[in-house]
Amino acid sequence: MTESRTYSFFLGCVMPNRFPNVEKSIREVLPRIGIELEDLQGASCCPAPGVIRSFDEPTWLALASRNLALAEQAGHDIITGCNGCYGTFKETLAELHEHPERLAEVQRVFKGLGIKFTGNVDARHLIEVIYFDVGLDRIRELVKRPLRGLRVAVHYGCHLLKPSKNRPWRRTQRHRFLDELVEATGAESVQYRDKFMCCGAGGGVRGSNAPVSVDIAREKLDNMMAAGVDAVINVCSFCHLQFEFSQLQLNKELGENRYNLPVLYYTQLLGLALGLEPEQLGLHKHVISTEDLLSRILGQ
Amino acid sequence: MTDSTIVRDIIDDEDIDPKFVDTLVEAGADRIRTCIQCGTCSSVCPSGRRTAFRTREIIRKALLGLKEEVLTSPDLWLCATCLTCLERCPRQIKVTDAIIIMRNMAVEEGFMLPQHRKASRKLIKTGHAVPLDDANREMRRELGLQEIPPTTHSSGEALEQVQEIMRRTGFIDLIESTEESGQ
Numbered sequence: 001m002t003e004s005r006t007y008s009f010f011l012g013c014v015m016p017n018r019f020p021n022v023e024k025s026i027r028e029v030l031p032r033i034g035i036e037l038e039d040l041q042g043a044s045c046c047p048a049p050g051v052i053r054s055f056d057e058p059t060w061l062a063l064a065s066r067n068l069a070l071a072e073q074a075g076h077d078i079i080t081g082c083n084g085c086y087g088t089f090k091e092t093l094a095e096l097h098e099h100p101e102r103l104a105e106v107q108r109v110f111k112g113l114g115i116k117f118t119g120n121v122d123a124r125h126l127i128e129v130i131y132f133d134v135g136l137d138r139i140r141e142l143v144k145r146p147l148r149g150l151r152v153a154v155h156y157g158c159h160l161l162k163p164s165k166n167r168p169w170r171r172t173q174r175h176r177f178l179d180e181l182v183e184a185t186g187a188e189s190v191q192y193r194d195k196f197m198c199c200g201a202g203g204g205v206r207g208s209n210a211p212v213s214v215d216i217a218r219e220k221l222d223n224m225m226a227a228g229v230d231a232v233i234n235v236c237s238f239c240h241l242q243f244e245f246s247q248l249q250l251n252k253e254l255g256e257n258r259y260n261l262p263v264l265y266y267t268q269l270l271g272l273a274l275g276l277e278p279e280q281l282g283l284h285k286h287v288i289s290t291e292d293l294l295s296r297i298l299g300q
Numbered sequence: 301m302t303d304s305t306i307v308r309d310i311i312d313d314e315d316i317d318p319k320f321v322d323t324l325v326e327a328g329a330d331r332i333r334t335c336i337q338c339g340t341c342s343s344v345c346p347s348g349r350r351t352a353f354r355t356r357e358i359i360r361k362a363l364l365g366l367k368e369e370v371l372t373s374p375d376l377w378l379c380a381t382c383l384t385c386l387e388r389c390p391r392q393i394k395v396t397d398a399i400i401i402m403r404n405m406a407v408e409e410g411f412m413l414p415q416h417r418k419a420s421r422k423l424i425k426t427g428h429a430v431p432l433d434d435a436n437r438e439m440r441r442e443l444g445l446q447e448i449p450p451t452t453h454s455s456g457e458a459l460e461q462v463q464e465i466m467r468r469t470g471f472i473d474l475i476e477s478t479e480e481s482g483q
Contacts, residue, residue: 013430016449020440027445039450042458044427050381051419051429054403055412059471066465109468113461162383163394172387198346198382205347205380208413212378216346282443 005133007079007124008071009037010089013045015082015237019244021282022237022265026081026126028280029267033134033142035126038076043067046085049159050203053088058105064092065106069117078123081265083236084202087159089123094166125160127235127266128168131177139184144275146186147297150231152269153224154178154189155243157236158198181266182233185273192227194220199234201242210249217246221259231262231293233269240265244287262290272297317367323405324362329398334391335359341385341395353378355385355395362402371406377413407474420475427452427462 015023030037044063045052053060068089071078080086096103096119103119110117130139156178164172173196179189200206200216221243224232234240240263247259263286271281278298283290324332341355342348348355353375361370370376376399385395406412423429432453441447452459466472 011449011451013428016440016445016451017428017430017432017436017453020436020443020445024443024445041450042452042455042461043450044452044458044462045423045429047423048429051416052423054381054400055407055416055420056469056471056474057400057404059466059469062465062469063462066462109465113464115461158380158382158384162387164387198380198384200346200380203379203381204377204413204416204419207419208377208415212347212351213380215350216380219346219349285439285443 004031004034004036006036006038006076007129008040008074008076010040010043010046010067010071010078010080010085010123012080012082012085012237013048014241018241019237019265021285022081022240022268023282025265025267025271025281025283028276029271029274030126032274033130033138033270035079035129035134037079038074040067040070040074040078043070046080046082046088048084049088049091050084050205051207054204060088061092061095061102062106062109064088065096065117065119066110066115068092068119068121068123069110069115071123072118072121073116077121079126079129080123081126081235081267082238083125083157083159084238086123086125090166093119093121093123125235127160127178127181130266131181132168136180136184139181139270143185143273145273145297147269147273148186150187150297151190151229152182152187152264153192153227153229153232154182154195155199155220155232155234155239156196157234157239158202160235161196178233178235178266182269185269187269187273190227190229192229193223195223199236199239199242200246201238206242213242214246214249217242218250221247221250221261225259225261229261230296231264231269231290233264233266235266237265247288260288262286262288262293264290311364311366315368316365318365320365320367320370321363324398324401327401327404329394329401331391331393332359332363332398335363335393336391338390340388340390344384344388345379346382346384347378347380351375351378355379355399358402359393359395359398362398367405370402371409372411374413376403376406377416417475420471424463424466424472424475427459
């Protein structure tokens, strides 16, 4: 990437309202690698693809279109750091482009509300912009504090990758891009069982059936811990919530502190490698303490 | 042991709604009739791995037209929408889409889990299914972020617009007027 590009930063719900530390790391890191963020004023819930779309699809389509319209009016594409929001926007755009009558339907809902919307806007995940536009070589050049010796488990999540027909990745399975981005920081991406499995949070399952949801997270955490990793790296605010909160719940149920795996969002890991201070990346505000991990990294 | 210990599950004609599958196809699950019941969907399902939820069973029941049984089943809400079944289906059936379509039909008939109604009410009230709370407001301030995010949380005008959209699509009526009991 030779010049910086500006995106409308779509926050969603979980990131600004539950994990502002992740939001902080994104705001600190992206401009440093040539991605400028402009706030999307007045945006709502994306709305969530597993819940609101499951309750009333036309409402989901209309509210998603309104968020896209805000970016269209601002003259930028949307950038998001949540796989769920990403899925909502990608599927909404596909639906509107493949079925023009759905766009007309949305425009009818908007009538008289002062929302101009043609559907001529795109939505990208920040990891997509980092991988394709910034690139691995540039990331390697910018690294000031290589995270050598750090062993991490990469968690891609689901809506970032699927449905593969409507995603920009070169592969449809066994993806490598996030592993490569992690390795560009000097850390090692460790293989573990069922790496591409869901975190268990989506589809309204966490909200309505917590035992099933947390058990899916437990299985992933067990697999990561069996591989002997120092942290889990994710790129989705909802997966992030799931791994942070589920460990607390599991420890409470077990009556022992078995689950203590630090959960880092990719921009927090990258920020450390760029030489930023942990406080700039919100790393002092984690549910599962990052203290030991940080003293290892910073002590080196 | 008497015969009464053996319960035969018999499907009565009145349980079958032959139009059910047509509705699913029209709503976007266009290849659902090509299902060969291979079970790939169930075998890759992370929820099915630890519960009795079987995606294949839901699809089979849908194809049989057992509308009421499918729409009232709590299993319908165990799908985490991970989309793995949709990716792997050898018939390229949009399995996840089919589940979402059936969930929409269930909600329309009043079958909605209480936690989901609660999340919907938050969306209606604040524009967010997960709204800001005091602890995170404080954390935002400590981190040097705008204390109230620049979303519907900080714009009454934006929130009113979002609420008007939900009024026009019928979402507010759907959440507020459907029966509280549901499942």
